[in-house]
Amino acid sequence: xxxxxxxxxxxxxxxxxxxxxxxxxxxxxxxxxxxxxxxxxxxxxxxxxxxxxxxxxxxxxxxxxxxxxxxxxxxxxxxxxxxxxxxxxxxxxxxxxxxxxxxxxxxxxxxxxxxxxxxxxxxxxxxxxxxxxxxxxxxxxxxxxxxxxxxxxxxxxxxxxxxxxxxxxxxxxxxxxxxxxxxxxxxxxxxxxxxxxxxxxxxxxxxxxxxxxxxxxxxxxxxxxxxxxxxxxxxxxxxxxxxxxxxxxxxxxxxxxxxxxxxxxxxxxxxxxxxxxxxxxxxxxxxxxxxxxxxxxxxxxxxxxxxxxxxxxxxxxxxxxxxxxxxxxxxxxxxxxxxxxxxxxxxxxxxxxxxxxxxxxxxxxxxxxxxxxxxxxxxxxxxxxxxxx
Amino acid sequence: xxxxxxxxxxxxxxxxxxxxxxxxxxxxxxxxxxxxxxxxxxxxxxxxxxxxxxxxxxxxxxxxxxxxxxxxxxxxxxxxxxxxxxxxxxxxxxxxxxxxxxxxxxxxxxxxxxxxxxxxxxxxxxxxxxxxxxxxxxxxxxxxxxxxxxxxxxxxxxxxxxxxxxxxxxxxxxxxxxxxxxxxxxxxxxxxxxxxxxxxxxxxxxxxxxxxxxxxxxxxxxxxxxxxxxxxxxxxxxxxxxxxxxxxxxxxxxxxxxxxxxxxxxxxxxxxxxxxxxxxxxxxxxxxxxxxxxxxxxxxxxxxxxxxxxxxxxxxxxxxxxxxxxxxxxxxxxxxxxxxxxxxxxxxxxxxxxxxxxxxxxxxxxxxxxxxxxxxxxxxxxxxxxxxxxxxxxxxxxxxxxxxxxxxxxxxxxxxxxxxxxxxxxxxxxxxxxxxxxxxxxxxxxxxxxxxxxxxxx
Numbered sequence: 001x002x003x004x005x006x007x008x009x010x011x012x013x014x015x016x017x018x019x020x021x022x023x024x025x026x027x028x029x030x031x032x033x034x035x036x037x038x039x040x041x042x043x044x045x046x047x048x049x050x051x052x053x054x055x056x057x058x059x060x061x062x063x064x065x066x067x068x069x070x071x072x073x074x075x076x077x078x079x080x081x082x083x084x085x086x087x088x089x090x091x092x093x094x095x096x097x098x099x100x101x102x103x104x105x106x107x108x109x110x111x112x113x114x115x116x117x118x119x120x121x122x123x124x125x126x127x128x129x130x131x132x133x134x135x136x137x138x139x140x141x142x143x144x145x146x147x148x149x150x151x152x153x154x155x156x157x158x159x160x161x162x163x164x165x166x167x168x169x170x171x172x173x174x175x176x177x178x179x180x181x182x183x184x185x186x187x188x189x190x191x192x193x194x195x196x197x198x199x200x201x202x203x204x205x206x207x208x209x210x211x212x213x214x215x216x217x218x219x220x221x222x223x224x225x226x227x228x229x230x231x232x233x234x235x236x237x238x239x240x241x242x243x244x245x246x247x248x249x250x251x252x253x254x255x256x257x258x259x260x261x262x263x264x265x266x267x268x269x270x271x272x273x274x275x276x277x278x279x280x281x282x283x284x285x286x287x288x289x290x291x292x293x294x295x296x297x298x299x300x301x302x303x304x305x306x307x308x309x310x311x312x313x314x315x316x317x318x319x320x321x322x323x324x325x326x327x328x329x330x331x332x333x334x335x336x337x338x339x340x341x342x343x344x345x346x347x348x349x350x351x352x353x354x355x356x357x358x359x360x361x362x363x364x365x366x367x368x369x370x371x372x373x374x375x376x377x378x379x380x381x382x383x384x385x386x387x388x389x
Numbered sequence: 390x391x392x393x394x395x396x397x398x399x400x401x402x403x404x405x406x407x408x409x410x411x412x413x414x415x416x417x418x419x420x421x422x423x424x425x426x427x428x429x430x431x432x433x434x435x436x437x438x439x440x441x442x443x444x445x446x447x448x449x450x451x452x453x454x455x456x457x458x459x460x461x462x463x464x465x466x467x468x469x470x471x472x473x474x475x476x477x478x479x480x481x482x483x484x485x486x487x488x489x490x491x492x493x494x495x496x497x498x499x500x501x502x503x504x505x506x507x508x509x510x511x512x513x514x515x516x517x518x519x520x521x522x523x524x525x526x527x528x529x530x531x532x533x534x535x536x537x538x539x540x541x542x543x544x545x546x547x548x549x550x551x552x553x554x555x556x557x558x559x560x561x562x563x564x565x566x567x568x569x570x571x572x573x574x575x576x577x578x579x580x581x582x583x584x585x586x587x588x589x590x591x592x593x594x595x596x597x598x599x600x601x602x603x604x605x606x607x608x609x610x611x612x613x614x615x616x617x618x619x620x621x622x623x624x625x626x627x628x629x630x631x632x633x634x635x636x637x638x639x640x641x642x643x644x645x646x647x648x649x650x651x652x653x654x655x656x657x658x659x660x661x662x663x664x665x666x667x668x669x670x671x672x673x674x675x676x677x678x679x680x681x682x683x684x685x686x687x688x689x690x691x692x693x694x695x696x697x698x699x700x701x702x703x704x705x706x707x708x709x710x711x712x713x714x715x716x717x718x719x720x721x722x723x724x725x726x727x728x729x730x731x732x733x734x735x736x737x738x739x740x741x742x743x744x745x746x747x748x749x750x751x752x753x754x755x756x757x758x759x760x761x762x763x764x765x766x767x768x769x770x771x772x773x774x775x776x777x778x779x780x781x782x783x784x785x786x787x788x789x790x791x792x793x794x795x796x797x798x799x800x801x802x803x804x805x806x807x808x809x810x811x812x813x814x815x816x817x818x819x820x821x822x823x824x825x826x827x828x829x830x831x832x833x834x835x836x837x838x839x840x841x842x843x844x845x846x847x
Contacts, residue, residue: 035581
């Protein structure tokens with residue numbers, strides 16, 4: 001008798017009927033019509049949710065407002081602030097931490113100083129801390145649609161072209177500011193190597209206001225954490241408690257530095273400036289100008305003033321040449337601009353950020369600049385003398 | 390690519406409409422196979438070589454078996470090949486490591502170099518599925534699949550490729566052989582399954598992981614309350630993670646008119662360990678029952694042999710989960726638990742007098758305890774956790790109450806689902822509200838982390 005193979009022993013019970021498979025182990029099962037109903041409810045919430053929220057949420061920027069440091073990545077709020085500033089201020093001053101005033105309080109930033117000279121609240125501080133030109137282009141394109149038909153002072157901080165790394169052109173990955181605003185696929189940014197899913201999320205967030213709104217909730221109310229992570233930090237707190245429906249108007253970052261760069265021991269440096277024609281940051285700055293002009297804005301470009309006292313070696317000549325090239329391009333494009341001379345050395349905190357007194361001096365220089373006066377202040381009655389009335 | 394990521398959404402938006410357009414044609418399966426291979430290659434293109442090799446070999450084995458008298462030889466080739474593949478990639482490092490420990494204990498200075506092989510995603514699942522096909526054919530339970538395309542699609546069908554369910558040819562292959570018929574009910578059911586699975590994974594499992602990972606990464610720094618809660622949360626994390634994956638897989642398949650088997654059936658409501666294993670990872674436990682336990686003799690040769698067979702099956706099952714002694718211990722403890730509950734159920738007191746809820750709680754506590762060995766990084770860590778649970782202090786665990794609230798909400802839902810008031814959950818308003826809340830929570834609050842599925846690494 002043939003020995004039976006161990007696998008010949010069969011289970012006497014046959015598997016159940018092939019198609020007799022239960023739905024699942026819960027009742028969350030909707031029919032087609034019910035799905036349609038859910039879809040309608042959800043679409044309504046998708047569309048109306050952010051709108052209703054905006055009506056309920058108190059946002060009162062006031063004088064000398066600047067986006068709080070902790071909310072620098074809250075682009076939904078920036079969009080809202082743009083609409084507020086558009087309706088109240090004649091001139092929007094846009095740029096990075098130099099405009100925002102990273103080492104000074106909001107009452108010492110450039111826009112405040114300009115308002116002092118103008119004698120009224122004419123200038124709005126639309127600076128975003130840490131935003132480089134590549135990200136700024138994305139910010140203006142996707143969240144700055146409200147900025148139209150206005151006077152714009154658009155600041156270019158040459159620091160962003162001071163090395164391949166600053167210019168986002170290194171092959172080695174590094175984490176730069178505002179990655180959600182830069183082009184996710186084209187053109188390729190060499191040092192940007194996040195997974196595709198993160199890139200797609202960034203794109204979706206730009207085009208679907210609902211998702212930029214959910215980011216706003218996270219940033220504004222949950223300390224820039226998603227809810228689960230927030231509960232890890234606050235395990236016993238009511239997760240609804242932080243949602244106060246009030247946007248803070250000032251942040252915790254409120255430095256007011258008075259010590260200059262050389263007093264802090266920073267030494268001179270031979271900056272490896274990138275070539276302007278191949279600079280990613282410069283290319284995107286040009287795009288930002290185009291976006292603003294296409295929206296009917298009058299753009300005035302402010303370049304620097306970079307702390308030239310920190311330069312040494314060949315970088316001095318390279319920087320001066322770069323400034324000339326920038327000026328030449330702006331002239332060709334018929335864009336009003338001003339490249340102020342370097343401030344006194346003791347008025348800089350670092351390579352690009354002035355101290356309080358530096359901003360005061362810079363504002364004065366800007367207001368004395370003829371192209372600025374004629375392009376931004378189009379009637380002399382709007383413009384006060386350099387000394388405040 | 391993982392189900393809960395954007396690349397998968399894009400992938401499905403291309404695959405699904407094309408599948409619908411091709412569903413009545415002979416290109417349907419070719420498209421499905423191409424999509425499955427693309428899906429698998431996304432993890433690593435080299436994996437395709439393996440799955441294609443395994444598929445081709447089993448196809449040839451069954452073809453030869455059909456014409457040969459030496460069927461056992463061909464069967465052995467398939468089993469040795471599949472187990473060998475899985476063994477090589479999965480256990481090579483483990484075997485090397487343990488041999489080196491043995492050599493070291495014998496004062497041998499030579500150390501075998503570690504193979505350093507990457508474990509191909511899903512190999513543990515598709516090899517078992519392929520083995521079941523060959524064995525079922527050998528036993529005469531199914532007909533041979535003549536079409537290589539259909540056979541390959543059965544092995545590599547993308548929704549279940551990387552983490553199951555481990556399908557049987559009688560179910561999935563039979564559906565692939567038939568002309569596809571599906572209705573709007575398939576789409577609505579598929580969507581329901583997918584969304585619930587997505588919620589389980591993104592909103593629940595990944596949430597629990599935040600606390601579990603923190604505690605289990607350094608258990609010696611935590612005291613009893615934190616260790617207990619982390620273990621409790623892991624118990625639910627692994628359930629939400631794995632059942633969530635399966636729900637998504639079933640949902641995707643269902644939208645294509647294909648029905649994958651149920652893999653989880655509220656396992657934490659089990660009243661004994663046997664019941665637990667009929668509710669947890671059903672496709673795996675039934676595979677081991679049909680292809681290991683029963684061939685060993687099952688329960689046909691007396692109590693000792695029954696328990697021996699049960700023990701071996703559970704230990705092998707434990708080892709299947711991972712190449713580490715902790716999984717062996719986990720399987721062993723489960724085997725002992727099965728013995729215990731089996732004997733208890735034989736007593737009239739336990740069977741008739743102990744309330745069902747108490748039985749459920751006892752089983753739950755036991756299963757939760759065994760998860761320590763499953764999750765711990767090493768035997769040492771598992772030992773630290775077990776001992777510290779019983780003899781460390783009572784420091785504040787800082788465990789998020791919201792996570793616990795979610796668990797109790799789900800647990801309550803499951804209890805009601807298996808009770809006489811199940812009808813409440815079936816009310817239209819209740820179903821719709823639950824789904825809207827689920828979707829809203831996912832859209833607004835869910836964690837932004839992209840944790841991989843736990844079982845994808847087995």
